[in-house]
Amino acid sequence: VPKGAMADVLGSQASTSPALAAIRAGEEFPTRVGVKVQDGCNNACTYCIVHVARGRATSRPSEEIIAEVRELACAGVREIVLTGIDISSYGKDIGLSLKDLILALSDVDKRIRLGSFEMNIIDDGLLNALKGLRHFCPHFHLSLQSGSDEVLRTMNRHYKTKDYLERVRLIRKYFPLAGITTDVIVGFPTETDKEFLISKEFVKSVEFSDRRYPMAISYNKLWKLLIDRKMSKADLRRAAGIAPNTMTKLNRDEEVTLETLGKICGVLRVNVGDIVDIFPEYQEEEKEENV
Numbered sequence: 001v002p003k004g005a006m007a008d009v010l011g012s013q014a015s016t017s018p019a020l021a022a023i024r025a026g027e028e029f030p031t032r033v034g035v036k037v038q039d040g041c042n043n044a045c046t047y048c049i050v051h052v053a054r055g056r057a058t059s060r061p062s063e064e065i066i067a068e069v070r071e072l073a074c075a076g077v078r079e080i081v082l083t084g085i086d087i088s089s090y091g092k093d094i095g096l097s098l099k100d101l102i103l104a105l106s107d108v109d110k111r112i113r114l115g116s117f118e119m120n121i122i123d124d125g126l127l128n129a130l131k132g133l134r135h136f137c138p139h140f141h142l143s144l145q146s147g148s149d150e151v152l153r154t155m156n157r158h159y160k161t162k163d164y165l166e167r168v169r170l171i172r173k174y175f176p177l178a179g180i181t182t183d184v185i186v187g188f189p190t191e192t193d194k195e196f197l198i199s200k201e202f203v204k205s206v207e208f209s210d211r212r213y214p215m216a217i218s219y220n221k222l223w224k225l226l227i228d229r230k231m232s233k234a235d236l237r238r239a240a241g242i243a244p245n246t247m248t249k250l251n252r253d254e255e256v257t258l259e260t261l262g263k264i265c266g267v268l269r270v271n272v273g274d275i276v277d278i279f280p281e282y283q284e285e286e287k288e289e290n291v
Contacts, residue, residue: 031078034115037065037101038084042092043118045145046156047185050085057089062096066104073110079137080108083115097121102129113137116183120159122167127174138175142167144182147202148195151188161202168206179209 040057041050069080082101084090090098098121105112112133119142130136142164146152149160171178184203186196 032081032113033072033077033079034081034083035065035068035072036060036084037082037087038090041086042089043086043158044156046154047145047188054085057086057093059090059092059094059096061094062091062101062104065101069105069108073108077110079111079113081113081115086118087115088118088121099126099129102126102133106132107134109134111135111137113139114141116141116143118143119164119167122170124170127170131174138177139179139181140171141181141183144203144206145185146188146191146195147184147199148191151191151195151199154190155185155188165202165206180206181209182206 038057038059040054041048042057044051065082072080087098090096091100098117106129112135114130122142130138144164145155145157147161152160168180171180182203184199186199191199
């Protein structure tokens with residue numbers, strides 16, 4: 001979006017927004033635009049003032065959101081992020097749900113990403129809806145805040161760590177290479193040293209994606225990982241349960257299924273999400289050069 005222009009996400013008609021009409025997309029402009037689907041929050045976490053500052057959760061009518069998303073897509077925007085204060089609560093005040101909104105966007109031929117949301121809405125229905133999107137970006141930012149059940153209770157977070165872990169496992173059932181990130185508060189008032197260590201160990205057990213060193217692993221890097229771990233291709237094949245003929249494909253830049261790559265990641269202890277599908281923003285025309 002050009003400087004000084006912002007999409008009108010809370011207006012009565014997205015299609016009449018002058019800022020939306022001014023959006024320019026392409027190589028020289030950002031390709032990701034946020035669409036705010038709701039505002040406010042009905043939670044009352046003890047560390048947060050948002051529910052007071054923003055008021056009760058209020059959802060935008062789905063037809064407005066759909067119209068804005070389609071206009072953005074037509075304008076050339078390549079990625080649309082559904083965002084809000086608490087998108088988990090979308091639709092509760094208007095008889096809908098986030099799943100309903102996702103289903104209504106299933107024919108949009110652009111990348112769609114979700115902003116941060118609470119884990120309590122994750123179920124088979126929502127994940128199936130997300131898989132139905134043409135180009136869903138499988139990144140899930142699920143607020144955890146603490147890995148200690150006692151601290152979560154003091155924070156007025158309405159779940160336990162076992163509930164959180166169950167949702168993470170469900171996500172990975174549908175999206176084996178999903179990127180899963182979170183927020184954690186340390187030093188919360190009343191948190192003891194023991195509770196801090198419990199939280200630390202829980203975070204380790206979830207195996208969140210490492211955002212400090214994002215990378216895409218090539219097959220050359222894969223073999224370097226094998227060397228670093230003093231493993232042969234046969235060792236990797238046996239540990240991952242991969243058929244022998246699959247390993248020969250890795251020698252020849254041929255397509256390998258995401259399931260196979262997921263197994264390799266598991267054996268090599270590579271972070272979930274390190275190997276990803278790449279969506280090129282544009283393709284430069286090949287120029288003939290005299291050699």
